[in-house]
Amino acid sequence: MGAALYPERLIRVHTELLARSLMGNTHSINNSSQLSSNMVEQARKAVLEFFDAPPGYVVVFTSNASAALKLVGESFPFTSSSSYVLSADSHNSVHGIRQYAADKGSRVAYIPATQEGGFYLCKAKRLIHRNRPLFRNRHPSLFALTAQSNISAWKSPLSLLTYATQFGYHTLLDAAALVPTTSFSLTDHPVDAMAVSFYKMFGYPTGVGALVAKKSFLEKLERPWFAGGNVEVVQVPGMVVTRASRVEERFEDGTVNYLVLPAITEGLRLLSSYIPYLPIRLSALLHALVENLQKITYPNGAPVLQLLSHLPQRRVRVVGEEADTGFMISFLYLLPSGDPISLRFIDFLAQQHKISLRTGCMCNPGGAAALLSLQHSMAQLYPTVRLHDFERVVGRELGVVRVSLGLASSYEDVWEIVRFSRRLVNREWREWWWKKWLDEEITVGGDGVTLKAPATSAESGRKEEGGLLRKWASMWTVRTRT
Structure with a gap:
């Protein structure tokens, strides 16, 4: 966090x-x-x-x-x-x-x-x-x-x-x-x-x-x-x-x-x-996290997530040695089609499983735009623009999922994130939670607009994610790529 x-x-x-x-x-x-x-x-x-x-x-x-x-x-x-x-x-x-x-x-x-x-x-x-x-x-x-x-x-x-x-x-x-x-x-x-x-x-x-x-x-x-x-x-x-x-x-x-x-x-x-020895332990945790997340794929071979941030090229093994990156990763969860899963849905899903994740642009719009390849869109911004206006233009949410490791982080924390990510492979599990999320009241963009999923969404739990994505896109008025 x-x-x-x-x-x-x-x-x-x-x-x-x-x-x-x-x-x-x-x-x-x-x-x-x-x-x-x-x-x-x-x-x-x-x-x-x-x-x-x-x-x-x-x-x-x-x-x-x-x-x-x-x-x-x-x-x-x-x-x-x-x-x-x-x-x-x-x-x-x-x-x-x-x-x-x-x-x-x-x-x-x-x-x-x-x-x-x-x-x-x-x-x-x-x-x-x-x-x-x-x-x-x-x-x-x-x-x-x-x-x-x-x-x-x-x-x-x-x-x-x-x-x-x-x-x-x-x-x-x-x-x-x-x-x-x-x-x-x-x-x-x-x-x-x-x-x-x-x-x-x-x-x-x-x-x-x-x-x-x-x-x-x-x-x-x-x-x-x-x-x-x-x-x-x-x-x-x-x-x-x-x-x-x-x-x-x-x-x-x-x-x-x-x-x-x-x-x-x-x-x-x-x-x-602690700090002289902290890089050795956190380097081991970060490598374990990255290696396990990269192995998670859908039945069609598509990755469950896309790592976006700089990844470590080496392990820290000696006291006093500096790591080549920070002890954190930023990424997007993906559907089997390769489309990004809504950050708001990931937030909801993590909360239901007692996990606190940080999502969004981390108060770093330049870094977020670079990771998401949105520099050109960033250049088109105008005075008084709001976040939901920007997202409507680019057709996606502006942000990533971030996991940071620090003084109190442990292998149990790493395993919890890996286990959470593996659950997304299960289509029935994924769609059940998606339907539950759509049935709840959703506040969009911080502008006070409250949207309620139509009752028919409760009957569409068995549909493929693409259809659910289109339903959510029509509610959110964002040109989500499908």
Whole structure:
């Protein structure tokens, strides 16, 4: 699901801390406030140590990774001669920075995605060079790199950060999908700023992320507003403002979540004991999952599913060795005819069997369009377009099925997905559930339109899937390929 399961030990230790402590707002000097401040500083130190940060880095706590990326976007000093360069296979929170760049008249340049997501290194370098800032200090430019795609499993070559820096770019790394299962060192890859989300790493707490950044980089950013906690003096009435002396505090609006930040310290301590060995175990799980899924076919020999994301080419067998892809796969379930099965039906089917699957475009429209070969259709979008309008044009749902492996994943989890996929081979089982799904109320596209399958659908359970697909297509008004 893209969110780690929260460990029992982490919840227990944190609950015990809250039960025996009295913590107060950090913006004071009383005893409870001092305790909170000490806990916050311990959390900052734990984050810097976990990511092997050299001197000069600071930690800004945010509500999530998206908020960390937004801090950079809204404060970066874009000009009409600046550039913002990013990969098409990126999270929407990375794409969103383009709004700030465009508002200042800056160029927005996309590294095109390959059919399997990710990009070609030569094209990335060529585009970075072509859009380089001519005057580094007068026209600051930003290069944002997605360390690992959350839909294609692509791992970006981190050497691009150094390459972009050589041409005068400031560098921003979206590491949210990478660091839950992969060690990362800021000493080896000294990016200007990096966004992370802790619930993705160890499940708890939600609502806390961080921007880990060079102090020198933050000092070049221009915050568009101020709030309680990130200022020392405010003239009222008047316009005089003196920002907080500590640069990281200038970017923390209001009171930090001091009650849950101690859980970050314990969570990083827990993850530190596993992450050196995690790639070996997850590599074995991923290979077992892929190998077993690829063997499942219908009686006519057609595959039950189509794997779309980057697949691992090798097993991780040594501590410290990095995997060549992320520990996840994106795919589509298919009918014997080769047509994709509705994602909404797969969602329904999985729920009935107590399985939580992630379906959709994963907030990564560029990556999804690449995997589904919809880049041309994406180029035809117009302002105010809605998702159901787009799906109506392309004749299919925009999205995939994703299975992610993490800290708590086991062979039992892998086997459950394989067993679920094998059940689709049984035509009678498949049609029985399809009929049951059609007989239920279905909400389409999030636009409030509720459709009810006609009563006759209950009598068509024995028909081939093609007929059922056409019935569903007529209800949904989408030109489903049959």
